[in-house]
Amino acid sequence: MTATRPPFTLPTRKLLSLSLALAACAAGASAQAQQLTVEQLQERLQRLERLAGVSDGSTEGVGLADLDQRLRILERRLELQEEERVAAAKSAPKIAIDQKGASFKSGDGNYELKLRGLLQGDARVFLGSDANQNDTFLLRTARPTLEGSLGKLVAYRFTPEFAGDSASIVDAYADLRFDPAYTVRVGKFTSPVGLERLQSSSALTDVERALPSELAPNRDLGVQLQGEVAKGRFSYALGVFNGTVDGRDAITSNPDDDFEYAGRVFFEPLKGSDSAWAGLGFGLGASTGEKHGSGSNFLPRYRTPGQATFFSYRSAVVADGEHRRWSPQAWFYHNGLGLQGEYIASQQEVARDGLRKRLDNHAWQATASYVLTGEDASYRGVTPSRPLGSNGGLGAFELTARYGELQIDDAAFPFYADPTVSAAQIRSWTVGANWYLTANLKLATNYLHSSFDAASGGAKLPDEKALFSRLQVSF
Numbered sequence: 001m002t003a004t005r006p007p008f009t010l011p012t013r014k015l016l017s018l019s020l021a022l023a024a025c026a027a028g029a030s031a032q033a034q035q036l037t038v039e040q041l042q043e044r045l046q047r048l049e050r051l052a053g054v055s056d057g058s059t060e061g062v063g064l065a066d067l068d069q070r071l072r073i074l075e076r077r078l079e080l081q082e083e084e085r086v087a088a089a090k091s092a093p094k095i096a097i098d099q100k101g102a103s104f105k106s107g108d109g110n111y112e113l114k115l116r117g118l119l120q121g122d123a124r125v126f127l128g129s130d131a132n133q134n135d136t137f138l139l140r141t142a143r144p145t146l147e148g149s150l151g152k153l154v155a156y157r158f159t160p161e162f163a164g165d166s167a168s169i170v171d172a173y174a175d176l177r178f179d180p181a182y183t184v185r186v187g188k189f190t191s192p193v194g195l196e197r198l199q200s201s202s203a204l205t206d207v208e209r210a211l212p213s214e215l216a217p218n219r220d221l222g223v224q225l226q227g228e229v230a231k232g233r234f235s236y237a238l239g240v241f242n243g244t245v246d247g248r249d250a251i252t253s254n255p256d257d258d259f260e261y262a263g264r265v266f267f268e269p270l271k272g273s274d275s276a277w278a279g280l281g282f283g284l285g286a287s288t289g290e291k292h293g294s295g296s297n298f299l300p301r302y303r304t305p306g307q308a309t310f311f312s313y314r315s316a317v318v319a320d321g322e323h324r325r326w327s328p329q330a331w332f333y334h335n336g337l338g339l340q341g342e343y344i345a346s347q348q349e350v351a352r353d354g355l356r357k358r359l360d361n362h363a364w365q366a367t368a369s370y371v372l373t374g375e376d377a378s379y380r381g382v383t384p385s386r387p388l389g390s391n392g393g394l395g396a397f398e399l400t401a402r403y404g405e406l407q408i409d410d411a412a413f414p415f416y417a418d419p420t421v422s423a424a425q426i427r428s429w430t431v432g433a434n435w436y437l438t439a440n441l442k443l444a445t446n447y448l449h450s451s452f453d454a455a456s457g458g459a460k461l462p463d464e465k466a467l468f469s470r471l472q473v474s475f
Helices: 010-028 031-052 057-091
Strands: 094-098 101-105 111-127 136-150 154-161 168-179 182-190 219-229 234-241 260-267 280-293 301-303 309-312 318-334 337-352 355-371 396-407 423-436 441-454 464-474
Touching (some): 168 219, 309 423, 318 355
Antiparallel strands (some): 094 101, 101 111, 111 464, 136 154, 154 168, 219 234, 234 260, 280 318, 301 309, 337 355, 355 396, 396 423, 441 464
């Protein structure tokens, strides 16, 4: 007569549930550990089935207790393996390669190296029979960048420039990040005065910067205290620098025994809110210092948007006293609309043949842009939501328009500047279109037109009309 298999007892069902739970826990372990766990569970399940058919209660109790103990040991072993795996994952270096470049980070995140790059190639065509510049292809920018952190306290950035006739250093600085509200920056970086000067060249709306950037200092050597508070609604920077002429980088050392003091405050009162004015920002930048000397390290030459010099001082003129700048500035971004404007005044005391004069040059610009494809405009550029070649995407398209003026102090002519070769004023407007093919590839086209006012007794410079195109690769 065939014996009837008794049903599973309550302890048996509990152990079966425990076995299934252990199988789920083991799913996170390595493949080898998973295979081993499955084999162990299969063996233990077979033992449970055999024990379930034994009618001797005392024997069943002893067998189940033994199996329960072994399963508890297995469970703890799996827990220890998982803890070891998590600890190893935390300490392992992390490597990432994406649209922002490549990064190498320690397991704890305190040490990081990022590889970035910017390439800009231009095609320039100057229109009109009176054009005094050659049509050309130009490697405008070739900048690899190394940046990252050395522990929680120190961050760094190093950017050389290989475009042009010789290599140079664009950025080379270290940040001591005590707190987001107060960070100390030391090295070579952009002086905190001009709005567009502080904007990355990869994020510019137009191919070349506007006229106020000719009066703002560019990169300088010094030390700066900077920070953000109130969730980024207020930012500031205050620094001491060697001092540089309008629109140019500083040389590698202080050309005289004077320093320049520069600072900036900027407000974004509704940043992060749901208000339509959340993209409003406004602020003020300024600098002051002494300059004493002659030549291009002390006095500037001002350029057109087409990068031609339209004003320079006579060779006998020297910088001889205080140099001040101040610049109110603002932006507004809402959905695809972008507006940006700034004004800057540059006051410099100059001398020639024992005669001294304070000259006041000033400039302003207003820029408007609109992204046609629905992406948001921003100070940091546009990122296409549907890159070219991705699910039928065509990238992002943007239209731009800009107008600006730069006025030279009338007192500069004719004693300090030659009116036959230098203009007293320039008016410039630009229209353009940008195609953001991907987050890394941008094609920009601008038509620009500049006209000039002659100084008293001087000759009027011919209008500058040009078509600029730029292919940009950034990561």
